[in-house]
Amino acid sequence: MLGVVQFQFGALAACVVLFVPMAMAGWHLSRNKMLFFSGALFITLAVGVHLTPYFPSISSFVSSVSSIVVLENRTACISLLHNIVFDVKPNREIDDLSNLDKFEASWTWARSAPVVDCEFQKLGRGDASDLLNGSWVVVAGDSQARLVVVSLLGLVLGSEEMGSIQGDLFKRHSDYQILVDEIGMKLDFIWAPYATNLTDLMRDFKQNKNYPDVLVMGSGLWHMLHVMNSSDFGISLRLLRNSVVSLLPVSPELGNDGPVTGSVSIRSPHVFWLGMPVLVNSMLNTQQKRENMKDEIRDAYDEELYESKILRRSGGPLLYLDARSLTQKCGKQCTVDGMHYNRVVYDAAVHIMLNALLIESHQKL
Structure with a gap:
């Protein structure tokens, strides 16, 4: 520069x-x-x-001005990643109203000038494989996180390979591992429905001194359903935040704009937080869910998420994958149980993550 x-x-x-x-x-x-x-x-x-x-003073000035411009552009584009538009139409080939594919849905980034300037990309199999080549990806959380894994693997694997792993991937409340030999990508799904489970996972990474290249985490739904105490959820998120900060091999001091790193000892992982989706209360399939997962309770949990300062936008270490925004835009046509959505929503979340990786690593495909 x-x-x-x-x-x-x-x-x-x-x-x-x-x-x-x-x-x-x-x-x-x-x-x-x-x-x-x-x-x-x-x-x-x-x-x-x-x-x-x-002349160091002149060079430093020019360099600092250039760095500020690059940082501002990067931050601006990161903030625009969720500017997505969904197109949802009835699927005339599906008569079963309980089928999640009863609507055909597609998505694209909005065509506003700032979004277009960022040059976001829908990655094909080849580009996604190049980006994740040799990476260790860990996705930890509940069923929402598992659906992100489905979309990510659907992008880097062929349809035949996806068909062969569906049974193992959808075993309830279980972990899943796969090595994509063609690109040397290792992917681990960790069943971790509570934030305390995620904190334990951070401790394991630190003890083993082995960190993934990409880490996607999310929790809240199980806590809301079985504990229903937003304050307790907030406390667990603060403990998780501290664990993530101690995990990062950079000794960061966190400010309002995110981590400010010192000297880097090893490559720092890219860490994302997968938010909770919109919950359509009338469509939830049990009485307990309808009682414990009302809108006002959901809002209280979101408030604790923001106040925990675990997200980059509030000075924390994690980039936000805003499932609430995505599911709200797709609408209740994209869900049959008020909680799990059409794959197109998770496909969009995966592309947001991949484009964030491109921006953060200063790459273009």
């Missing part, structure tokens, strides 16, 4: 050297005076451009 700025400065200097003497000629200066001025100006500017890197 510094080299680009220096090139631009050099180009400006060349324009000055070329056009200023021409302007002066218009003032009827003598030929000798004009040549003398041109030569002096050229030498001064040339020396200035070439010596700039050797």
Whole structure:
């Protein structure tokens, strides 16, 4: 970036050297005076451009300005990742009203100018495989997290391979592991429905000194259903936040804009928080769910999430995958039980995550 700025400065200097003497000629200066001025100006500017890197204060200033611009652009694009539009239409081939595919749904990023400028990409199998090549991905949480795994594997595996793993992947309340040999990607799904389970997982990572490249976590639904105490949920999230911060191999001090890292000892993992979806109370399939998962209780849990400062937007370490926003946009046509949604929602969440990885790692495919 510094080299680009220096090139631009050099180009400006060349324009000055070329056009200023021409302007002066218009003032009827003598030929000798004009040549003398041109030569002096050229030498001064040339020396200035070439010596700039050797003056730390100037180089630091240029570098810091460039870094601020890059950081602002990156932060702006991260904040626009959820600007997604869903198109939901009845599926005329499906008559069973209990079938989750009774509506055909598709999604795309909004076409507003700021979103278009960020150049978000729907990744195909090849690009997603290149991005995740050699990575260790861990997804931990409840059934919502399991559905994210389904979408992620559906992107990097063929339909035949997906068919062969469906049985193992959908075993209730169980872990799942797979190694995608073609790209050397290892994926672990950890059944961890409570935030305390996630805290235990962080402790295991730290004790083993072995950290995933990408970590996606989420909880809340089980706590809401079986504990129904938002304050207790908030306490568990704060403990989890502390565990995640201690896990990161960078000793960060967290500010309002997210982690401010010191010296990095090893590569820091990319960590995401998968939020809870919109709960359509009238569609929930048990009386306990309808009683314990009302909108006001759901809102209290979300408030505790924000106040825990576990999310990057509130000064924490985790980037937010906002399932509430995505499920709200897709609508209740995209769910048959008021809690689990059409795969298109989780596909969108996976692409948000992958584009965030591209932005954070300064890559383009």
